[in-house]
Amino acid sequence: MVILLLIWLVQWIYHYINEYLDKDVNQQRTQLLQELAQGGPTLEQRSWGAVLWTALRKWLFWVVAGTLMLLLAHRWLRKSICEEENSRDSENEESEEENRAEMNMIYIFSRRFHLSVPKLASGRRAVQELLSDLLQVSHSLFSDSFFPVLEPAIGVGSACEGWSPQKEDVVYCMFVPLKPPHGYAFHLEPDIMREMPQMRMRVRVELVCTCTREQPNQKILCFLHNSAEELKRNQVASLLHTLCTGPYLDGEKIALWFQTFVISAWSVLPQSHYYSMKVLPSCRSCKMKLMKASGRSFFVEVVFSVQQGDSDIFLSSQPTEAPFPPSTTWLESYAVAEAKFFRHVSMQAPPHSCHLKCLRLCARLLEGSGLSIYALKTTVMHLLTLIPPSEWQHKYLLMRVDDTMHYLRCCLEEKCLKHFFFGNEDMPEEISLPPAFQEAQPLNLFQHLADDPAAQTEALKKFDKLQYYLYFGF
Numbered sequence: 001m002v003i004l005l006l007i008w009l010v011q012w013i014y015h016y017i018n019e020y021l022d023k024d025v026n027q028q029r030t031q032l033l034q035e036l037a038q039g040g041p042t043l044e045q046r047s048w049g050a051v052l053w054t055a056l057r058k059w060l061f062w063v064v065a066g067t068l069m070l071l072l073a074h075r076w077l078r079k080s081i082c083e084e085e086n087s088r089d090s091e092n093e094e095s096e097e098e099n100r101a102e103m104n105m106i107y108i109f110s111r112r113f114h115l116s117v118p119k120l121a122s123g124r125r126a127v128q129e130l131l132s133d134l135l136q137v138s139h140s141l142f143s144d145s146f147f148p149v150l151e152p153a154i155g156v157g158s159a160c161e162g163w164s165p166q167k168e169d170v171v172y173c174m175f176v177p178l179k180p181p182h183g184y185a186f187h188l189e190p191d192i193m194r195e196m197p198q199m200r201m202r203v204r205v206e207l208v209c210t211c212t213r214e215q216p217n218q219k220i221l222c223f224l225h226n227s228a229e230e231l232k233r234n235q236v237a238s239l240l241h242t243l244c245t246g247p248y249l250d251g252e253k254i255a256l257w258f259q260t261f262v263i264s265a266w267s268v269l270p271q272s273h274y275y276s277m278k279v280l281p282s283c284r285s286c287k288m289k290l291m292k293a294s295g296r297s298f299f300v301e302v303v304f305s306v307q308q309g310d311s312d313i314f315l316s317s318q319p320t321e322a323p324f325p326p327s328t329t330w331l332e333s334y335a336v337a338e339a340k341f342f343r344h345v346s347m348q349a350p351p352h353s354c355h356l357k358c359l360r361l362c363a364r365l366l367e368g369s370g371l372s373i374y375a376l377k378t379t380v381m382h383l384l385t386l387i388p389p390s391e392w393q394h395k396y397l398l399m400r401v402d403d404t405m406h407y408l409r410c411c412l413e414e415k416c417l418k419h420f421f422f423g424n425e426d427m428p429e430e431i432s433l434p435p436a437f438q439e440a441q442p443l444n445l446f447q448h449l450a451d452d453p454a455a456q457t458e459a460l461k462k463f464d465k466l467q468y469y470l471y472f473g474f
Ligand SMILES: [Zn+2]
Pocket: 208, 209, 210, 211, 212, 222, 223, 224, 225, 226
């Protein structure tokens, strides 16, 4: 098109120059005749000038045509360079386009699965404050008695770790470690009815001689060496007679004691001005429902625990699943170590890391799959030690979801998912585990699938159905 236009332009210019010069020649001719009549230069001289003019005419045309051709060539050259640059740019644009598509997918997933994490951080702070105020009241109330000493609460579980799969009615789980009061010691004994994967223990309460101990309050007698009558007259009841069954700490009795305390202490707490509180029935923990005037509610579950040595492994009063063992049985819990691991990951992670969103999204996707949330959490914890923090940027969310699903599928196929805290060489140093954990054989969370091939086939079938929904359901 451009070439046709140029050819037409060249022809037009040629025609114009010709016409202009012809007009000029006619004028010259008239002038020549006039000059001849007046006796001017000779005809030879004049015809030489005409030849020169004709040459000039042609020359002028070629200059214009040449310039146009040069312009055309220049234009064509520029165009081809631009095209090359464009093709390079378009490659970049394509990858930008892909990123944009990926971000759009993440947006769709976030909307569809309500991934925007509710205000877990502010809820966590409010719960931490509530527990701290409650424990302060308990210390002043029980300082002269022999109830277990309540240590600062530790937030554990999905809400405190920041990935709660619940949309509303979030449950904040708080571990309250128990320490022996004056004159007592706790001894952890393996339960005879020990079962895997959760180690069962009992907490034996022993009396310690306090005769030689410097006591700020001289009224406190030694349970071992003062006479029973003297003790009965002057001292409050022993822990062994209040919250124990036999010589063992009783989870049920502790729960009931704490629930009664919460109900009686509530009115003195500043939180009573902002929330209405209800203690819900729970036999091994203290469940509270807190409701704001706006109607927004959340739950707090206080679980009693005993620390194993100075490690991050605790014994918990609350069994995670039925059937409940005897109330003097305490179950080994990794909840504190897990919460610490997630805090450690958050400190290493890039801003807007997607690991919590990934966990939340996968928890939603696996709803109804029969796979436990704990298996999923274990998978993501393994991946967090395998995949570097920079690869958990928000833009990689879908890739990490894919990794998680792929890892879980492989584990189902292999009938083996290793427990995170046993024999794990990739454990961050910050997590303090009892020495036996490092040397232990890895514990298989999918042992039940290894023992039952039909259950494994069923689990795989369900999982594949879910994956189909994930990839083709949109
Ligand atoms: Zn004594």
